Amino acid sequence: MALAPYAVTDSVSRGRQVAENKPADGRTEFQRDRDRVIHSSAFSRLQGKTQVFTRASERFGQGEEGVRFSDHLRNRLTHSIEVSQVSRTLARRFKLNEDLVETLALAHDFGHPPFGHTGQDVLNECMSSYGGFEHNIQSLRIVDKLEHKYPRFEGLNLMFETREGLIKHCSLNNARKLGPVAERILNKQAATLEGQCTDLGDAIAYSCHDIDDGIRSRLITPESMMEVSVFAQAWEGVGREYPGLDSTLHLQQTLRDVLGLFVRGIIRQSSDNIADARLTCLADVRTAGSLIALPDGLAEEHKRLKSHLYHTVYMHPSVSSVRKDAHTVLNSLFTAYMNDAELIPQSSRQGLLAHESDELRARVVVDYISGMTDSFAYQAALDLKKSAPALEMLL
Ligand code: MG
Numbered sequence: 042m043a044l045a046p047y048a049v050t051d052s053v054s055r056g057r058q059v060a061e062n063k064p065a066d067g068r069t070e071f072q073r074d075r076d077r078v079i080h081s082s083a084f085s086r087l088q089g090k091t092q093v094f095t096r097a098s099e100r101f102g103q104g105e106e107g108v109r110f111s112d113h114l115r116n117r118l119t120h121s122i123e124v125s126q127v128s129r130t131l132a133r134r135f136k137l138n139e140d141l142v143e144t145l146a147l148a149h150d151f152g153h154p155p156f157g158h159t160g161q162d163v164l165n166e167c168m169s170s171y172g173g174f175e176h177n178i179q180s181l182r183i184v185d186k187l188e189h190k191y192p193r194f195e196g197l198n199l200m201f202e203t204r205e206g207l208i209k210h211c212s213l214n215n216a217r218k219l220g221p222v223a224e225r226i227l228n229k230q231a232a233t234l235e236g237q238c239t240d241l242g243d244a245i246a247y248s249c250h251d252i253d254d255g256i257r258s259r260l261i262t263p264e265s266m267m268e269v270s271v272f273a274q275a276w277e278g279v280g281r282e283y284p285g286l287d288s289t290l291h292l293q294q295t296l297r298d299v300l301g302l303f304v305r306g307i308i309r310q311s312s313d314n315i316a317d318a319r320l321t322c323l324a325d326v327r328t329a330g331s332l333i334a335l336p337d338g339l340a341e342e343h344k345r346l347k348s349h350l351y352h353t354v355y356m357h358p359s360v361s362s363v364r365k366d367a368h369t370v371l372n373s374l375f376t377a378y379m380n381d382a383e384l385i386p387q388s389s390r391q392g393l394l395a396h397e398s399d400e401l402r403a404r405v406v407v408d409y410i411s412g413m414t415d416s417f418a419y420q421a422a423l424d425l426k427k428s429a430p431a432l433e434m435l436l
Contacts, residue, residue, distance in 0.1 A: 045136040047320040049233050055201035058185075059194040070200055071140040077197045078144050081190070083151040083183050087118035089414025090150075091157040093251060093360060114254045117150045123250055124149065127304060128242030131333065134308055135315065137235050144199075145206045145239040152179025154411035155418040156367035163368055164407055167375040171403035178215055179411055180207045181222065187408055189388075206236040230327040234315075237333035241307060248346050249300045255354040256292060263292055269349050271342040275299045306339040370422040371410060377425050378406040384425070385409050 044050060051070045064073050078084055092115045115123070125146035132142040153176045154160035164174040181204055185196040204222050209232070216223035225232065232240070252272065255261040267273040275298040279291055286294070314332040318325065326332075335343055354360065378385055382402055389409045413421065 042133075042136065044138060045320075047234065047323055047326050048137045049141050049202045049235055049323060050138060053323050057198050057200055059198050061193075061198065069140065071138055071144065071203070074197075074199045074203045075140050075144040075147070077199065078148045078184075081148075081151075081184075081188050081197060083188065083412070084118075084147065086412065086414055087121055087150060088116055089416060090117040090153060090155055091160075091363070091415050092117050092120045092247070093157060093254065093355060113257060115250050117153060120247060120250065121147050121150055123246040124239065124243045127246045127300070128238045130304060131238040131242060131307060131311070132235060135234060135238070135311065135333075137238065141200075141202060141206070141233075141235040142238050142242075144203050145236060146242065148180060148184065148203075148207060149209075149239060149243060150176075150180070151183045151207075152176040152181070152411065154179075154371070155413050155415040156363055156371070159364045159367040160371060160411075163371040164375070164411055167372065168403060168407055171400045171407075173215075174407055174411065175211055175215065176411075177207065177209050178211055178219070179408075181219070182408070183412075187412070202233055202235070206233065206239065209236070209240060225327070231330055231332075233323070234326055234333060237331060241333050241335070244343070244347075245300065245303045245307070248343065248350060249296055249303070251350050251354055252299075252346075253292075253296055255350065258359075260357045260359065261353050263288075263295070265353065266349070269342075269346050271299055271302065271339075271346060275302065303335065303339060303343065306335050307333065310334050310336040366419075370418050373422055373425065374410050374418065375406060378409065379403065382406070 049071070054070065057070075063070070068076070125143050128142045128146050129139050131137075132139045154164050154174075156163075161174065161176050168174040183196070184199050184204065184207065188196050191198065201222065205225060208216075208219070208223055208226070211219070211223065211226060213227065216226040224230075231237070252261075252266060256263065256266075263276060267276070272295065275295045276291070278298065279286065279294045283291070283294070311333045314334060318329040318332055320326060320329060334340070379399075379402060382390055382405065385406065389412075390405050410418070
């Protein structure tokens with residue numbers, strides 16, 4: 042399929058940091074990026090990282106009574122694949138670079154530490170005197186430096202537009218430190234349309250799948266979701282179309298309809314936006330502002346859905362109990378590794394010398410901790426407690 046003139050392609054790309062020959066098997070450069078992401082260690086670890094629900098806390102006996110953890114709950118890996126599904130649908134429809142969109146979707150959560158958003162907050166606190174911790178910047182750091190797989194370069198040596206798309210947003214201060222890859226943020230320019238598709242695809246995917254996970258875990262019920270009109274209308278519509286349908290299928294068809302409604306809304310609104318902007322090339326995208334968007338009415342509905350999930354699911358005691366765990370586990374790991382970097386395996390502290398500054402040491406420590414899966418972090422904290430009883434107080 043011929044791509045739109047404003048899509049990101051090999052020929053308009055700003056390329057890789059270290060020059061390489063073209064793939065010998067005929068793949069494009071952006072297919073190669075996607076394949077490098079799939080073969081990375083950070084990608085395999087997504088399956089052990091919490092999106093919203095953690096199974097690790099259940100294993101450690103801290104799941105709340107009446108709350109059910111099931112094998113069907115999303116983790117960061119299944120979430121990322123669902124983001125890829127939604128955003129690729131959009132990309133193909135707008136004749137954009139589907140491989141770039143897929144790469145961004147699969148790698149967009151690489152930088153998230155264990156224990157979801159709480160993990161991010163805790164590590165950011167730990168790093169407050171050492172330049173902070175932002176998961177988007179960490180995603181870039183992983184693909185630029187921390188993946189250790191290729192003899193010719195550090196990281197995965199990805200294409201400029203892939204790296205740029207992973208930052209999404211960051212503080213101006215950090216953008217200055219990052220250099221050319223964050224120019225767009227300093228110049229207040231729009232992301233590529235591929236980046237915009239992935240961003241909105243992410244928001245739509247998680248708000249739909251978190252309804253499913255919230256109901257499966259018994260934190261909410263379909264009845265309690267009726268306050269959200271986009272859900273209520275879809276539910277009633279399914280009831281009219283399939284009278285007497287069993288409750289599982291009723292819910293699944295409702296979720297499918299809600300997701301479809303959002304996706305079709307984005308296609309409608311964004312097609313108009315793209316046509317109105319009269320784009321002729323990628324440079325036009327940069328100055329055109331946000332074009333991939335929901336129509337106003339649906340954007341309002343989406344906001345209401347997110348706010349409902351925030352109050353009923355994300356702030357639910359059984360989900361927020363993970364917050365206490367996250368504080369304890371991550372704070373104790375950070376303190377222990379800062380005091381004695383030799384507790385970190387040699388392979389994860391390459392180049393760290395005893396005399397190096399606290400700031401450098403803290404960066405190595407946070408790289409190591411943020412790469413952990415939930416259960417690895419729990420286990421590491423328990424092991425430390427055994428080997429260093431002085432940490433007993435912390436756990
Ligand atoms: Mg996400």
